[in-house]
Structure formats: structure tokens, C-alpha cells
Amino acid sequence: MDARCVAHLDMDAFYVSVELRRRPELRGRPVIVAGTGPRAVVTTASYEARRFGVGSAMPAVRARRLCPDGVFLVPDFAYYREASREVMAVVRSHVESIEVVGLDEVYLELSGLAVPDATMRAVREAIEERTGLTCSVGIGPSKLVAKVASDAEKPRGFVVLTRAQACTRFAGAPCGLVPGIGPKTAERLRAAGIDTLGKLASADPAELAARFGRRFAAELQRRARFEDDAPVSEQRKVISESRELTFDHDIVELTTLERILGDLVNRLCVALTDQRRAGRTIGIKIRLDDFSTHTRARTLAEPVSTADRVGPVALDLLRRFGTPRPVRLLGVRVAGLEPARAGAEGQLILAL
DNA sequence: TCTGGGGTCCTCTGTCGA
DNA sequence: TCTGTCGACAGAGGACCC
Numbered sequence: 001m002d003a004r005c006v007a008h009l010d011m012d013a014f015y016v017s018v019e020l021r022r023r024p025e026l027r028g029r030p031v032i033v034a035g036t037g038p039r040a041v042v043t044t045a046s047y048e049a050r051r052f053g054v055g056s057a058m059p060a061v062r063a064r065r066l067c068p069d070g071v072f073l074v075p076d077f078a079y080y081r082e083a084s085r086e087v088m089a090v091v092r093s094h095v096e097s098i099e100v101v102g103l104d105e106v107y108l109e110l111s112g113l114a115v116p117d118a119t120m121r122a123v124r125e126a127i128e129e130r131t132g133l134t135c136s137v138g139i140g141p142s143k144l145v146a147k148v149a150s151d152a153e154k155p156r157g158f159v160v161l162t163r164a165q166a167c168t169r170f171a172g173a174p175c176g177l178v179p180g181i182g183p184k185t186a187e188r189l190r191a192a193g194i195d196t197l198g199k200l201a202s203a204d205p206a207e208l209a210a211r212f213g214r215r216f217a218a219e220l221q222r223r224a225r226f227e228d229d230a231p232v233s234e235q236r237k238v239i240s241e242s243r244e245l246t247f248d249h250d251i252v253e254l255t256t257l258e259r260i261l262g263d264l265v266n267r268l269c270v271a272l273t274d275q276r277r278a279g280r281t282i283g284i285k286i287r288l289d290d291f292s293t294h295t296r297a298r299t300l301a302e303p304v305s306t307a308d309r310v311g312p313v314a315l316d317l318l319r320r321f322g323t324p325r326p327v328r329l330l331g332v333r334v335a336g337l338e339p340a341r342a343g344a345e346g347q348l349i350l351a352l
Numbered sequence: 353t354c355t356g357g358g359g360t361c362c363t364c365t366g367t368c369g370a
Numbered sequence: 371t372c373t374g375t376c377g378a379c380a381g382a383g384g385a386c387c388c
Contacts, residue, residue: 034356041356056388062353102359102388182386216362239360246356281380291355297381331357 171198244331
């Protein structure tokens with residue numbers, strides 16, 4: 001049989017579960033991993049906390065109101081990265097071709113395996129045995145079907161679906177269920193009277209194209225029909241890196257912003273230099289108090305990675321933009337990254 | 353209710369040289 | 371010499387994802 005078979009493995013409430021591993025006394029309690037500060041958001045909530053209506057990306061202030069007895073933990077990403085490495089090592093020991101997506105998700109190419117679901121049950125058991133963490137698994141003919149299947153019965157789900165079964169099972173689900181249809185697109189679809197995947201799949205292509213453009217309309221229908229042939233690709237090339245900061249309180253003074261930008265540039269350039277990478281495009285990002293986001297960028301003749309090269313460009317972009325309104329977020333980015341090698345005086349020179 | 357941080361990708365628009 | 375076209379590229383904004 002040469003039919004394609006892909007699995008998606010998704011760790012259950014990953015950050016919370018990792019925290020519970022070292023703080024087992026919190027098991028069974030509503031645990032919420034969220035940043036500190038007045039503008040922090042929730043990173044992950046335990047299933048007990050979700051029963052209070054707490055969810056990811058929710059302002060931490062609101063989570064505290066919904067769940068006043070919740071245990072709030074500050075994220076420890078270094079610890080989560082280490083746990084993620086453990087999980088991915090187990091996955092790799094079972095399946096050769098995998099695509100890691102973030103810290104807690106991975107696609108596995110299972111085509112050609114005699115008993116893919118038995119393989120995935122073995123992977124799941126091995127992860128739980130070696131790390132104490134649980135996950136949900138979806139299996140299907142594509143990444144899209146596998147992904148939606150893994151989300152369908154969390155936690156500890158194990159769902160195997162054909163494309164036709166996915167179409168039937170999720171026909172009544174909201175359009176936002178499939179990846180690629182976010183809140184904005186879902187709202188535009190609702191405004192067009194399309195509130196389920198079934199309706200989207202059978203919508204008139206011409207009417208859809210009139211609203212969304214031909215290419216995007218076709219892509220939306222492909223997703224609603226669970227048509228997907230994206231490969232499981234081992235290598236994800238990083239093409240940009242950035243550092244940004246949301247302030248506890250909006251900032252008006254340009255000199256204060258310049259100082260913060262300098263700090264962000266330093267942090268970013270230390271990372272780039274450590275990784276021996278450099279990029280030609282320097283950009284800044286500014287979010288104003290009305291939540292409008294603005295970017296400014298400049299592309300240089302040569303890749304750069306050091307603060308003395310990135311800093312002046314970023315500062316100039318900031319000064320030219322000015323501060324038309326109070327600023328709530330400032331960021332800096334270097335894009336078009338390429339490998340670089342160390343030169344004679346410790347400077348980074350583009351590798352050939 | 354008031355929206356993080358760090359990314360990718362897409363679309364539209366303007367510019368520039370062939 | 372002037373004009374129109376086209377492709378490549380850069381810049382900006384937005385949507386989306388984990």
C-alpha cells in the first residue's frame with residue numbers, strides 16, 4: 001500500500017504538565033502558567049483551570065478574576081526546552097522522519113510502516129514512561145487531518161481518521177477549527193453566512209472568490225475539505241530573529257525608547273553572534289497605545305550581526321518614525337539570516 | 353476584557369532597471 | 371529619445387501559529 005500516513009503528536013497542557021513533574025503536590029489543582037506584570041497573558045492552563053474558563057492568550061488579570069484560587073506560576077522556558085528535548089529524543093528513537101513544531105508538537109511521517117497506529121501507541125507509551133508526560137495523537141492521510149484529529153479528544157486522545165471521515169466528523173464544527181483559519185477569517189466567513197466547515201466546503205466558489213480573492217478562497221475550501229499535501233519536512237530554516245518588549249505602562253519619551261531599543265539590540269546581537277548568523281535587513285516594530293502596529297525596515301549591502309552595526313540603523317528607524325502616540329511595545333528584528341564565520345579579529349564575516 | 357513573545361507567510365504597493 | 375511593460379526586490383501591514 002502506498003497511501004500516505006502522517007501522525008501529529010501534541011503534548012497535553014505541556015508547560016503545566018512539566019511544572020507538575022517537579023511540583024507533584026499541585027496535581028489536581030487549577031494551575032496557570034502566566035507572566036508577571038499588568039499586561040501579562042496566560043501561556044498554559046491546566047485542565048482543572050480550564051473548567052473556570054481560563055485559556056491560553058487570556059490576560060493574566062482576567063484569569064485571576066475567573067480563578068482566584070488558581071496557582072499561578074511564572075514560565076520557565078529553559079526547563080520546558082529541556083523537557084521538550086527529552087520528548088523529541090523518544091520520538092526520534094521510534095520514527096526517522098519527523099518535523100518538530102514548537103516545543104510541544106511534532107509531525108511524524110509514517111508512510112510505508114506496516115502498522116502505523118501500533119507504532120504511535122508505542123511512541124506514546126515510551127514518552128509517558130520516560131518523561132512522565134502525556135500526549136494526544138492524531139493519525140491521517142495528511143498533516144492537516146492528523147493535526148485536527150490530535151486536537152479532537154484531548155487529553156490522552158488517540159484518533160485515526162481518513163479524509164472522508166474528517167469531513168463528516170467536523171462538518172458541523174466552526175471554520176476556525178482548522179489551522180490557517182484564525183479569528184479574523186472566521187469572522188469574515190460568518191459575515192458571509194458560513195459558520196461551519198461543511199458550509200465552507202460546499203460554498204459556491206465564485207461567491208467565495210468575490211469576497212476573499214480567488215487564491216485564498218480556493219485555499220479555504222481545500223482546508224474545509226481536509227485536502228492537504230504538505231510534506232513532513234525535517235528542516236525548518238530560521239530566516240529572522242527578533243526581541244521585543246511590551247511595557248507595563250506606555251512610554252512617550254523618545255530618549256527612554258532609545259535606551260530600551262539599545263538593550264533589545266544588545267540581547268538580539270549576543271544571540272546572533274553566539275549562533276554565528278548575520279542578516280541584511282534590520283527592522284523595528286512599534287505598537288502604539290491604540291494597539292496599531294507599525295514596522296520600519298532597512299536592507300543593508302552586507303549582513304550584520306553586531307550591536308555596533310545593528311544599533312545605529314535601528315535607532316535611525318525609530319527616530320524617523322518618532323512617537324506620534326504613547327508606545328506600548330518596542331521590538332527589533334534582523335532578517336535574511338545567513339551563516340557567518342569568525343574573522344581574524346573576531347568579527348563576523350559572511351561565509352561563502 | 354483589553355490583548356505576550358517569537359516566529360512564518362501572504363498580499364499589496366512602490367521603485368528600479370532591462 | 372521617449373514610453374510602456376515586466377520582473378525582481380524591498381517595505382509595510384496583517385493574519386496566523388505555538
